[in-house]
Amino acid sequence: MSKDLKYESLFQIYAERKFKYLQYYNAQRAAAGLPNMGNVTSYDDFLVSGCSHCDRKVPCCKDSPCGFMPWDFLNLNNPMYLQAILDSGAVAITNIEGLYSIRPSRRDEKNRIVGHNNIQKQLDDPRCVLLDEEKGCMLPPELRPSSALLFSCKNGSGFSAPEILFLWYPYQRMLENLYKKNNKYQTFKELELCTIGERRDPATKTQVKKLSKALIWYR
Numbered sequence: 001m002s003k004d005l006k007y008e009s010l011f012q013i014y015a016e017r018k019f020k021y022l023q024y025y026n027a028q029r030a031a032a033g034l035p036n037m038g039n040v041t042s043y044d045d046f047l048v049s050g051c052s053h054c055d056r057k058v059p060c061c062k063d064s065p066c067g068f069m070p071w072d073f074l075n076l077n078n079p080m081y082l083q084a085i086l087d088s089g090a091v092a093i094t095n096i097e098g099l100y101s102i103r104p105s106r107r108d109e110k111n112r113i114v115g116h117n118n119i120q121k122q123l124d125d126p127r128c129v130l131l132d133e134e135k136g137c138m139l140p141p142e143l144r145p146s147s148a149l150l151f152s153c154k155n156g157s158g159f160s161a162p163e164i165l166f167l168w169y170p171y172q173r174m175l176e177n178l179y180k181k182n183n184k185y186q187t188f189k190e191l192e193l194c195t196i197g198e199r200r201d202p203a204t205k206t207q208v209k210k211l212s213k214a215l216i217w218y219r
Helices: 003-031 043-048 079-086 161-182 188-192 205-215
Strands: 091-096 099-104
Touching (some): 003 043, 091 161, 099 161
Antiparallel strands (some): 091 099
């Protein structure tokens, strides 16, 4: 099997696995009398949901990156796997009120990509680095964070911050260790001394490709 065929096969397996988790989570919510999280009701919907057009009515990727769920990753027990994902530069471990989760990166007020840190200062450009103004999310639909796949342009929804942090709660020790290892900027003053970028550009194609392959652990 060629590398390309192997990649496509893994890509499909990964997508179907994620969709099953989304279905299961929505079923759990329905059983608890809670509304469905979003518009993913079939595998076809799962593949096409995204930013093909903009009918902006609610906060979205332009305001803040969404969140990955634990099931968005194939092997959370493998530090090398998660390190490869972080090394893409497009994803960061965030610390919100002492709880850790994994989200796409964003830029600071000087347009530098901010990742693996806990900068509390309000950002002038809080948009997700994976957002392309014309095409929407730069990740293929199958690889987008579950929170993005359950997002409705009219209603928002997706996962709330408390729900995301609750689902990541069992993995706090592991994320904390990775956060400390990858946190290059301990203070905002240290970050100000760094130069990471100058223009308000989205993530590079290389970063997106590197992240895509790391997500399905393709080598």
